[in-house]
Amino acid sequence: MESLTQLRERLPELEKLNVRLGCIVQGTAAEAAEVCGQYGMAEKCIPDPEKESYAKLGLDRTTLGAMVFASDELKARRKENRAAGFSVSIKKSFMPHCDIFLLPGAALVAKGGKILWLHRGAHPGDLPPADELPTRVRQNLQD
């Protein structure tokens, strides 16, 4: 998972900002515990095997071409992930509840549920870099 390693590194900053992090993943609770636990992120991962929240947020699906010809952002995430000791796993990619074409997203939500900032991925690597997230959080909480 290209993003969990980077998100884990940002946890101290987010906690200082009193912002809770939730990582929604495409699997059951058992699968999330197993896979996210390898990254030390089991407690932050929320299982969504039916991809219900992905659909409700309006996240799109990508194409095989975009998967094969990875974007520079996705390549950078994979590189960082390898440096942290993890690599892309074809076996995990095709776990029973995973949809490899489903795109990522992110949202900052105020207490009570109002969306303050929203990002819907346009391609497989299209999540804001994790090291930019604390800054985006600060900016949007101040507005």
Place this chain on the structure above:
Amino acid sequence: MSVKAMANPAVGDAVPECVYRDGAGNERRLSELWGEGPALIVWLRHFG
């Protein structure tokens, strides 16, 4: 403040609620994340 959840929400709308089962089999709500303060939610790609 109460905000109404809707499909394909935008900034200013409510983030959609979802119910899920945690590792102990308990029913949980996504809204627990933002019940006491702001939350950053990331929808990740597949497990690979």
